Amino acid sequence: xxxxxxxxxxxxxxxxxxxxxxxxxxxxxxxxxxxxxxxxxxxxxxxxxxxxxxxxxxxxxxxxxxxxxxxxxxxxxxxxxxxxxxxxxxxxxxxxxxxxxxxxxxxxxxxxxxxxxxxxxxxxxxxxxxxxxxxxxxxxxxxxxxxxxxxxxxxxxxxxxxxxxxxxxx
Numbered sequence: 481x482x483x484x485x486x487x488x489x490x491x492x493x494x495x496x497x498x499x500x501x502x503x504x505x506x507x508x509x510x511x512x513x514x515x516x517x518x519x520x521x522x523x524x525x526x527x528x529x530x531x532x533x534x535x536x537x538x539x540x541x542x543x544x545x546x547x548x549x550x551x552x553x554x555x556x557x558x559x560x561x562x563x564x565x566x567x568x569x570x571x572x573x574x575x576x577x578x579x580x581x582x583x584x585x586x587x588x589x590x591x592x593x594x595x596x597x598x599x600x601x602x603x604x605x606x607x608x609x610x611x612x613x614x615x616x617x618x619x620x621x622x623x624x625x626x627x628x629x630x631x632x633x634x635x636x637x638x639x640x641x642x643x644x645x646x647x648x649x650x
Contacts, residue, residue: 495648497527498568498600500585503537506577506613510535512637513574516605519641520572523650528564565589570648571602575618575631576610583615590629603647604631605640 497520501513510533517533531540542549547556561581565571571589573582586602593599604621606614611633621629630647634640 494569495525496567496569497525497648498564498571498585498589499527499529499532500571500573500579500582501532501575502577502579502582503532505579505581508610508613509574509576509607512576512607512640515637516572516574516640516644519644520648523645523648525648528568529561561585562588565592565600566597568600569598571600572644572647573602573604573618574606575604575614576606577613578615583618586618586629590626593628600628601647602629603643604629605643606631606633608633608635 499513499517499520501509501516514533514535517527517530520527521530531537531544534540538552539549541547541557541560542552545552545556545560565585565588568589571586573586575582575586586604589600589602604618606619611619619631621631623630632643634643
């Protein structure tokens with residue numbers, strides 16, 4: 481069961497998800513990330529960053545942004561991700577593998593409401609068997625200190641489905 485916070489739950493029709501996970505870091509959870517994105521979309525919720533779960537994330541990013549894959553710069557990625565993060569009402573992050581970018585996305589999402597941007601609720605998920613691969617700086621975040629963050633472990637994909645439904649209010 482997810483902890484309740486003071487953060488107001490959006491109605492499912494108002495939800496926009498930013499999905500975060502390793503693209504250039506540890507891709508061991510790539511298949512799980514693909515399944516998570518498909519699951520969220522299957523609920524009828526838009527996922528701004530479905531490319532994270534793609535077999536070729538850079539190619540799908542290129543298609544979404546209209547920038548040729550070989551021409552994408554680090555500045556293009558950072559700017560586009562911030563635009564998507566600013567739009568998102570919910571961030572779901574798979575944190576079972578090392579990814580500096582995912583950590584930055586979580587922290588930005590955590591504080592963006594204070595910057596006058598759309599506030600976001602954040603759900604960080606990690607596979608129980610990979611607990612030591614998931615950053616302790618993220619695993620240690622608790623709702624009593626960070627009201628818009630929930631960090632949960634999972635064993636089976638059905639756990640992810642349950643946690644995601646609850647988080648999104650389904």
